[in-house]
Amino acid sequence: MNALAAKNLIYAYRNSSAKVLDGLTLEIAEGSFEALMGPSGCGKSTFLHIAAGLLSPQEGKMEIAGEDVGAMNDSAAAKFRRRNIGFVQQDGNLVETLSVSENAVLPATLAGERPVWTRFYTLAAKLGLWGLEEKYPAELSGGERQRAAIARALYAEPAIILADEPTGSLDLANARKIRAILQELNKTEKSAILLVTHDPQMAAAADRVHFLKDGRIASSHPTGHDAAEVSRLYLETYK
Ligand SMILES: Nc1ncnc2c1ncn2[C@@H]1O[C@H](COP(=O)(O)OP(=O)(O)OP(=O)(O)O)[C@@H](O)[C@H]1O
Numbered sequence: 001m002n003a004l005a006a007k008n009l010i011y012a013y014r015n016s017s018a019k020v021l022d023g024l025t026l027e028i029a030e031g032s033f034e035a036l037m038g039p040s041g042c043g044k045s046t047f048l049h050i051a052a053g054l055l056s057p058q059e060g061k062m063e064i065a066g067e068d069v070g071a072m073n074d075s076a077a078a079k080f081r082r083r084n085i086g087f088v089q090q091d092g093n094l095v096e097t098l099s100v101s102e103n104a105v106l107p108a109t110l111a112g113e114r115p116v117w118t119r120f121y122t123l124a125a126k127l128g129l130w131g132l133e134e135k136y137p138a139e140l141s142g143g144e145r146q147r148a149a150i151a152r153a154l155y156a157e158p159a160i161i162l163a164d165e166p167t168g169s170l171d172l173a174n175a176r177k178i179r180a181i182l183q184e185l186n187k188t189e190k191s192a193i194l195l196v197t198h199d200p201q202m203a204a205a206a207d208r209v210h211f212l213k214d215g216r217i218a219s220s221h222p223t224g225h226d227a228a229e230v231s232r233l234y235l236e237t238y239k
Pocket residue numbers: 013014015016020038039040041042043044045046047
């Protein structure tokens with residue numbers, strides 16, 4: 001089964017006639033680790049927002065874990081997404097008034113469920129968040145915020161994690177750490193990962209890379225975990 005299947009998505013922002021997405025089709029297999037690349041403004045974040053249900057496409061179909069999310073009513077769709085999609089944004093999109101641990105279990109709290117603290121501590125160990133559980137986002141470094149955001153995205157064991165440039169604002173050492181963590185999590189957790197990045201090193205952590213061009217996926221390639229190969233493919237695609 002696919003964790004995500006986008007079929008012929010068409011999307012234009014309200015105040016513009018230009019189609020940001022123009023027939024985008026993409027399948028992300030269950031449990032896989034894939035990267036999405038493309039120049040600034042090509043529509044990567046727009047696509048992730050559609051996948052996460054924050055924007056609705058004018059045309060096309062979006063399936064998550066085999067379910068047509070667009071066909072559900074609003075409350076069913078919201079509940080389904082909360083369970084099946086983890087979204088990590090560049091700024092770590094944490095709730096500033098909640099601690100690291102409260103942020104991480106937010107999917108449960110919002111669903112009216114009792115948090116499973118053993119699940120949180122398992123993730124905290126994998127993500128190097130020990131000792132930071134009671135801290136608030138403002139007290140964290142950029143790398144720590146990203147790791148807290150990844151903990152929250154993973155908490156509910158969603159079908160897919162959508163990560164929008166999670167290392168975009170990090171120094172090299174922290175970016176490397178996040179990269180290693182994502183690779184490790186992909187082996188030990190069930191969730192597929194779709195990683196948007198401008199960094200060939202990050203993209204090479206994934207098994208496949210997709211290039212977005214003219215509103216659709218221009219091509220998809222195995223990365224071979226080789227950053228030089230990803231750079232070469234990138235330059236060939238956008239020459
Ligand atoms: N809210 C909006 N209203 C109108 N146009 C928008 C809006 N958000 C983005 N756009 C436009 O849509 C296009 C795609 O933007 P998007 O943010 O998806 O690009 P991106 O590939 O994520 O770029 P980057 O790598 O810089 O993050 C751009 O031309 C952008 O200016």
